[in-house]
Each structure stands twice: as C-alpha cells, then as structure tokens.
Amino acid sequence: MSGLVGVWNLDGRPLDRAVLIGMSDTLRHRGPDGEGRYVDGSLGFSHQRCRVTPEEDGEVQPLQGNGGVHLMMDGRLDNRDELMPAIGVPPGTSDAALALAAYETWGEGFAEHLNGDFAIALFDERRQHLLLVRDSIGLRPLYYSRTDRVFVFASEIKALLAHPQVPARPDLEGIADYLLVSSRPIDRQEITCFEHVAALVPAHLCVTTRERTVTRRYWDFDTGRTLTLRTLGDYQEAFREVFARAVRRRIRAAGPVAVSLSGGLDSSSIACQADAIRRARPAICGALIGISWVGPAGTPIDEGRYVDAIEARYGLPIERIAVEPFVGLVQGAEEQIRAAEAPFIDYMWGLSRELHRVAASRGARVLLTGHWGDQVLFSPAYLVDLFHRGAWRTVYRHAREHARWLGEVEAGVLLRRLLVDLARYHVPASLVPPLKWIRRRLLGVERPRPWFSDRFLRRALRFAGRPATIGHGFHSAHARAVYLEARSKYHVHCIEWHNKSAALFGQDVAFPFLDRELLAFLMAIPGEMHAWGGAPRALAREAMRGVLPELVYARQGKADFSDFINLGVGRDAACIARALTADSLGVKLGYFDAGRLGPAVAQLSADLTPVDCTGAWDLADAFGLELWLRLFASGGEAREAATRPTGGEHWWRRKKQRSGPVRGVPIESPSSCDTGTSRR
Template sequence: MCGISGFWNPSRTNERELRFTLDRMLDVLDHRGPDDRGSRLYVDQGLALGHTRLSIIGLDHGHQPIETTDGDYALTVNGELYNYKRIRTQLGCNNFSTSGKSDSAIALPLYLRDGLSFVEHLRGEFAVVLYDNKKKQLILVRDRFGIKPLYYAMNDNGIVWGSEVKSILKHPDIDPQLCPKAALHQMMQVMVPGSTSFQGVEALKPGHMLIVNLQNGRLEARTKRWWDFVFPESHEENADPEEYVQGVQDRLIDAVATRLEADVPVGCYLSGGIDSCSILGLATTLQQSPVKAFTIAFDSDEYDESNIAKLMADRTGAEQELLRLTEKELYGPAFERATWHAERTFYNTLAVAKWHMSRRVRACNYKAVITGEGSDELFGGYPFFKRDWLGRDDEGGIFAGAILAEEDLQHPAWQDLCGFTPSWMQPWMLTLKRFQPILSSTMQDLFEEYDPVGEVAAAIDPAQVRGRHRLDISQYTWSKTMLEGQILTWGGDRMDMANSMEARPAFLDHHVAEYAVTIPPDVRIRDGIEKWVLREAMVNVLPKELYERKKFAFMAPPAHTDPVKRNAVQEMINHWLTPERVREVGFFDYDRLIQFIDQSWNETDSTVARRNDIVLNHTLQLHMLHGQYVEGLPLPVVD
C-alpha cells in the first residue's frame, strides 16, 4: 500500500525543475508510504513518476518505480495484487532492475504480454500508473470498485496525477480552488462519479483506465471502462438457496485467506455487524495464531455496538483492542485533520473515529487489517435497498434524517433512469433542501441553473439499470456513487492511510462480487431478512445474537445527542465561520447561516436535528477545506 504521484509536461524538460516539483508532490503523500521513496524521470519527455512505499509484501524487494532493465517501461502501483505468486511463476519477473519479488512486479510482464488487457488478470485493490516510452503512452488504471484512489488534472500544459488530490495541488500548474458545483454535491453528500471538491481535478472512475498519448507535441487522452458491477437482466426462478449459500461461503473463505497474505501481521476491524464479525470468524479459522481485532466504542448507547463486538471477540479468542471515543476525540483538531485527509466533507464524525482507529492500529505495530466494507452492497444489507423492493416497514429509527427519508420523494431524472427514485438518494435530497435557504445569492443563482440530483443520475450508465430488478438497480446505483465516493474514501482509504495503515475489504474481491450479482433477489433478502444468504453462509461463524440481529447504523453519535458535543461543535463554528471567512468562501449568506445555527440548537424533532447536524458538518468542512487548501493554513497537532 503506497502513494503514487507524477506528471507529464512535454514542454518542460529541465531535470532540476522536474525533480523539485515531484519532491513537493511526494512530501504530502509521506503518510501513505513512510518506508521508502522512489522516482523515475524521463527528462527529455518532461515526465516524472513518483512513489512512497508502505512495505507489507516483499519488505526488502519493493522499491518503486519498477522498470524494465532497458528503461523503456516503468510503473508505480498503490495497493495489493494478491495473485502475484501464481502469475510470477507463470511469466517470470526477473528481467527488472528492482522489485522482482514484490506483488507489484507482475504488472509489467503482464502488460508486455497482453497490452491493455493486463488489468483483467489483476486480483486485489490497486491503482496503477504505467509509462510505455516506446509508444509514448501513459496508462492510469483504477481497481474494479475504486478501493484505491487515483486522481488527475489535465490542461494545456500536460497531466498531473496522484493518489490524493493534495499531491496534485502541489504542482505549479494547478491552482487550488474549491468548485462551487462540487460544494452543492457535498452539501447533499453525493458527488458526481469522477468529480472532486476542486476545480479542474478529476477522479479516475472505478474499473476505468485513462490512456494518454503524445501526438504532435501535445497530450491526448481517452478513457476506457474495463470492468463493471453488472447485474443480469433476469434471475433464476425457484432457485435452490442452499446452492448460493455454499457459493458465497466458498468464495468468501478464499477472499479472506487471500487477504491474510502478508509479510507483516494482519488484524481485523471489528464492529457489531455481521460483516466484520464474519471476517473475524473466518480469519480466526484460517490463521493458526489468535487474530488482533480493533473495535470503536462510542459514549452513547444508541450508537454503540461494542458489546456485540466483544461477544464475537470472546467467541473467537481474538485479542481485542477497544478504542473509546468521546467529544474530545471526535471534534476539534482531529476533526480538522480528518477533513484535510478526506479532501471533501463528510456527514458524520465516523470518519474522525476511523482516523483515530487507524492511528491506534499503527500504535499496536500493525500495518494491515481486513475489513467488512462491501457486504451490504453485494447482499442487499442497507435498509434503503429493502425499502426500494419491499416498501416501507418502519419509520427508520436512528436511520431517519441520515440514510432514510421520512417522506417519499421523486426526481424526474431518476424516474426516467430507474423507473423510481432510489431510497438512498431521497434523504440527501431533503438535506439539500435544508441548505437552500442559507446559500449566498451567487450559489442561489447556480442552484437555479444546475441540478445536482439530476447530474448524479446522468452519470449512471442507463444500459446497466434498465430492465433490471428493483433491488439490483438500487444496489448498482448506490455502488457507483456512494460506495466509492463515501465508504471507500472518507470512510475507508483516506482515514486508514492517514496513519500509514492498509485496509483490505475482502467482500469486494471481484470473485465474490461477480458471483453475488447472480444471486436472486429473494435469496439476498429472504422473508424480509436482509443479507439472508450471507447469514446462512456464516451461520457456523456468527453468535446466535448476531445471526438474528437486524442491520445497525454504524455511525458516530451526532452533536445534538449531547450538550458537551454541541459545545465542541460551537467552538469550531466560532473559529471557522467568521463573517470574513464566510464572505471569502462565498457559499453561504452569513446572517442566514448564523440564524440557522441558532435555531438548530433548539430543535426538538430528532429527525430534523439529525439532518441539521449534517448541515453543520458540511458547512464547517467547506470552510476548513478552503482554509487548508486555498489559504494554506497549517494543520493542528492532535494529542
């Protein structure tokens, strides 16, 4: 797991300038790879490849960039390629100057054999940047679900890329400016696939590659989708559910066993949900020694599930590391640092909790953990999936106002695309409505001509949803937006790698995913029980209390639940939402914003209060991002 960065400016061929620029870009990625740093310059092309390394596999043989001995091909890899031993045996990887024993070294011989199709042989989570000097071709690749990040900016001078946007913003050709349209999307939590918070900076979409060629002194680029999360147009009727139960079990065992491969100890994240508990149960069975399990505990019974996690840890004999978090840890300096790492806003301080957890993992001398992300996306675990297929069955409880809407909404773009407006989108439409009255006049004008809800729908490939089952449509649209843009970024990679720690989501192994889409809806959700097929596959792993438990919201307690938390948020408001900064950022009307904040603290309806907390988080962070990236303010120290 690493950080990668670089640029290609054909008109700039000064070696000193190239090296100085690349060093600045790599400096801000040091947290992604503190164990080693490498670079490869093609000075006559104005091209630079850079890498910071977190050593997990091939501890003494993983220096990057990796290149052929003749120097005609070079690449950098961020992530893990789990099938490297088999491919290395088949192809032989000894004709390289360095890194022949690392997992990343298989990518170049695959490319030399198969061309662009080399990515189809890669198993794992990865971002790859490969330069072919013979063809004067640069290839950027992102893994199937977007577990590993990769961003780029392209203008008349050339292309700049990096594992994180902050690296790109260090290039002299890139002016760090927040994008007003992206700000609207952050207010409603849902980004357009491929977009970022910053003007001119794009995210390479999951399962895509960007191919850049030098033509007549200029760079020309095209994108190519090489994989997608494809549901069939019809499912087997009256299928034998036991066949699918066994199929899930077999593939998940293999996925977890594969992710235990490392030259350092591998632990597990453990919440009280069946996803992480299943991972821990399988890892315990597959590994001879006890597994280290890391659990977050909150100071609110309504949001805390550490008691269930402890039950699972006791059952498996895992050594459990319990991290208890209060308002002291969730707000203030840690909130600001998490925002800097996220490079976008987040609706809940779960991101801050994850930042603290990865720090604890490193303090325990672990560099890698297996996690449970992706299970809900594959097996229909979220309550909004069930609502889209089976209709309303409750008022949402603590989900209401955050991930379930208390009223039914429709949007014409989504109605046209899906035949309905997915339930996962509806609460964010309501959140955007809460923002509308406090926007500045400039943003009000933008909102009149730009429809953020419709723009998200426009980014979905209609060929992948039309004619599909409602549950498939809901799972697909969520996975193409919120899985990558939320769960795998500020809820995953960005908070984990902030403290040089690698997360391995076993459920998102593509062998598991490609099988999961074939499972009929009434086997995924059976008799109203979400993730039924997974529960049955793990019946011998999970405690009875967990096997029978409904989906729980893994969120940190919002500020309105505790006067101490409200005070902590108000301190941040006093510091960040000054009249001068609000006017400078330009997204909000200061007077209406302050009036909204005052009214929020007096809100008695829990659903509205929960949504108000979301508004406050996004508002604070938009101003933090401006301060951190546009103004260049220093980051606070966290005790």
C-alpha cells in the same frame, strides 16, 4: 498504501527535480519504508513505499521492464493464481512485477486482466505514452491534471497542488457533490473539489501522449449475468465460499492484520472468518487483532456483550476504545480536512483516528472493516422485482417483516425508497425533474441547507433530479441497486476518505464487502434470496450460522450513536458558531448567505437533541466547507470560482487549457461580481 507521484513535461523541458521532490514530500506519510525515484529528461516518477504483502520484501519501485517500460503501483492484486501461469512468472513475484509482466504480455489491454485494489502508473519509452490505471471499484485514489506544458498525477491532490502549474481553484460542482449528495448525480466521478484536478474514475484507464489525454472504461460488471441455484442452502454455501475468498485476499500480509469490530453482523462475520482462515493457514499473515469501540453499559451504543462473545469463542485479542472522549467536530478537524482534501468532516473522526493509532501501535498495516455490508447485503429494490412479477402479497409480507426486524421508522424509510424506485421504473426520465419541482412547490419542501447562498444553490442544484446515466441494462432492479451502491460517487468519496485517513498511520484499509467477485455474485442471484422470508440480510446471516457466536447470529438491531454524536457536536457548538459568522470566508466567497448563516447555525445547535443526528450532519457540512476554504482556497482564485458564470466546461473538456496559479489576490465582495446564469 503507497504513494504515487509523476510529472511529464509535454513540451520536452528537462524535469526540475526540486518540483518532483516537493510534490513527493507531501506524501511522505504514505511511504514509511522509503522513497524510490526515476528521472529521465522530461519525465519523473516518485514512489513512496509502504510494504504490506510478503512478496514486496526488498522491492524498490519504480520497476523497469523490457524496452524501457517503467511502472509503479499502490495496491494489491487478488488474482495472482490466475496471472502467474498465464504470464509465466514464478511464485513469489510481487504484485507490481506481475502488473509489469502483464503489460509486457498484453500491452494496453493488460488492465482488464487485473483484479484487486490498485492504482498503477506506467511509462512506455518506445510508445511514448503514460498510462494510469485505477481498480474496478476505486479502492485506491489517483488524480491527474494537464496543461499545455505538463501532465502530473498523484495518489493525493495535495501533491498536485504542490506543482507550480496546478492552481488551487475550487470547483463548485465538486463541492456540491459533497454537500448536497441527495440532489446531485451519482455518476460524475471525475469531478473533484478542485477545478484543474480530475479523479481517475474507477475501472478506467487514462492514456496520455504529448498530444492528448484520453480515458476509457476497461472493465464493468456483466449486466446480463444471472445465477440460479436449486435450494436456499445452495445459495448460502455459495455465499460462504465467495465471502471467505474476499476476506482471504485482504489478509495476505507480511505482518499483523487488524479488524475493526463492532459486534454487528458485518464486522463480526469478517473477524470470525479471518480467524478461521488464519487458523487453517497460519502463514497468510501475522497476528490477528480486534479493535472495538466501547460505549457505556446500558446505552444504545453498548455492544460489549457481542464483542465479548467473539473474544470468548475465538480467543481473538480485542482492544477496546471508549467512545465518549473522541466524538465531536472540532478536535482534529484541520488534520481531517487536510487528509481528505475535501469539505468532509466526520464527527467520529476522533474514534477513527484512535482506531488507526491503536492498530499501528500493534504493527498492523492492514485494517479490515465491515463498511458497505449494509448497502450491498440488503436493498428493498428486490421488492420492485417481486411487484413486477405480480407477487404483491409477498411484497406486503416482506414489508411487514422489515418493520419487525428494523423498527417502524427505518421500515418507513425503506417503504418510501420502494415507492421512489417504482416511480423511477414507470415514470419517463424526462418527467422526473419537473415532478420533483412540482412536489417541492405543492408540499412546501424546504430549500436544502438554507445557509447556502442563492447563487451557489442555483449552480449546485441545476442537475437536481437527473437520473443516473450508468447501470442500465441490468436484469433486475435488485442487481441495478447493488451496482449503483458500488458505483455511487458518494461511496467512492467515502472510500477515498478512508484510504487517506488510514494512510496517515501507514495503513491500508480493506473492505471485504466491496470485493469484485462478491459484488458480482450479489448482483447475479435473485434479490429475494438476500432477504429470504422478508428478514433483511437473511442470506449473509444464515450463511454465517455456526461461524458466528449464537448471540451475534441472533442479533437484530444495531447500535445507535445519535445521542453521543449530538452530545459531542453540542460540546463543539460554540466553537463552530464562532467560525460560521457573517465574517466567515464562506460568506466572503459567496458560498454562504450572510443573513441566513448565523440563525441557521443557532437553530441547528439548539436542535441537537432528536433521535437522529441530521442537525449534526448539517453542522459538519457547513463547518467542513469553511475549514476547507481556509486551508485550500483562500486566494483570489477561490472568489473567482464562486462567482464565475455557470456556462464554462471543466478543464479536461476544454480545447485550450489554462495554466499557472493566481495566488494572493484580494477577496472582493461577492455582490460586486457577475451572478451568472443557471443552466437546466
């Protein structure tokens, strides 16, 4: 978790150091170990340093290589053992120095040789080009913006907005991607919430010269790869080996490593595996520390006995955090929005913040989490493959077994997903949008988020129902489902949120279940192996038998935080209602409908009692957008973006770039502006 900032004046003007320093200062939280800087003529790099791995000791970036190559890196390389002999560098070489040597060996093609969690910026004086590289899953954020005069990039958007040529103008497409997830394409990952800022897409390389900026994909999963083993035991052994490597890569650290531990299958597997690795290789990291959220005894979030079992089995010290004081939307909301740089509020932010605070107080700069285990270890898409093979009785038996393990409600959700997946494979893509429209008409499906204005929804929903353009050519529906989970824009958003939240406390957050090798393995094996006999996540569960305490291994259910989330959000309801009125900024800028907003908020606040927390999610979305607009987009450019006709392209697709911010323009009534037209 370091911070990258760069400026290249494309017109040759000498760099204003004050501009570079101002941008870098916004990322000081990413550099607890100091800042390194390189400035030469029209180019400037700044690196906010956070030392995590032992090889980084004493290193100051940006690094300088042969022939005027300058490189800085945020992240970790996982294939060091392959790279070092191939390049001819000694053990103990830092990851950034390895990346630099890889560029000097393979040139622009160096990125395809790298595996890990990283963002890299590199300038080659001889070739006069600037390269940006983002890891294959998108675990490290990297953003950029270009005008006719300047190219800028940074690990966080706030650094770009500190440059005088980058306006804080909202992008409706990006905002809709956060707030209307189920109605949006999953594959337009370059779009952010700011019109003049692009995200570098995972597994992509960006090459900038004075004349142009182009991006290309440098790596992707092999859609045709399959792996067939002889027995169920062989699959379990293979999973154990790949999973152990995924955990081992992420606990290579110069200091202590923390594990977010719930007592569920995913986080418990990580904690137990990490402890076993550290016992075998004590030098791999400092102390291993468990941190767990604790709910009141006897409630649906009481996981204490599972956590106690792990502590007793391994002697792992586990710090416990009480849940109740930290659930809600209002406390720390502005801090969260500033960190995320998006209208994204998590009602459990207080708990996440406390978890990072405790980890930091123990000296940990790495926090392991079991996130994404649910998504990649089990998907009902394998039933589509069984259906296509004519194994209809097996499909029926497995669906019944899902209900036994997950309960009727969740099993019903999975069944609906199965029907949607079957339709997706048998209905031409061109018919999907009109069929969805007919379904809404016939069934009277409610408009999404009724508090949004018609103008905003017309633009936001114009891509509703459009199938993903990625993930084609896979050998099975199961493999494609795992791939789309890894490539989903929403999940990349969540990864970025975790990265920026952890950065506030000088930490890396690491996801073993998003390890590239592990994902490739899970895609390659037959889908039914994931749920052998119909038991969800049977492969992972059986593979960890003997590693997990018996109580955790046999656990079927999960903690249900709905009641506590609703309780916490209910405590904040009055404050949220005061922020979401007809006088709110979201109404003035045309995002909310003045007549529908108040009643909708009142209804949501009154309905915070069901068994789920859908109403809390909706309140979080509306409140998050209002706060984001206040913090990032309160100038005239916000009104312009909200009411601009829909025919324009994003800045990186235009031949002529606009530059220069327009700040402090009085806000006009949305009704006085052109409503635009809707594109289909």
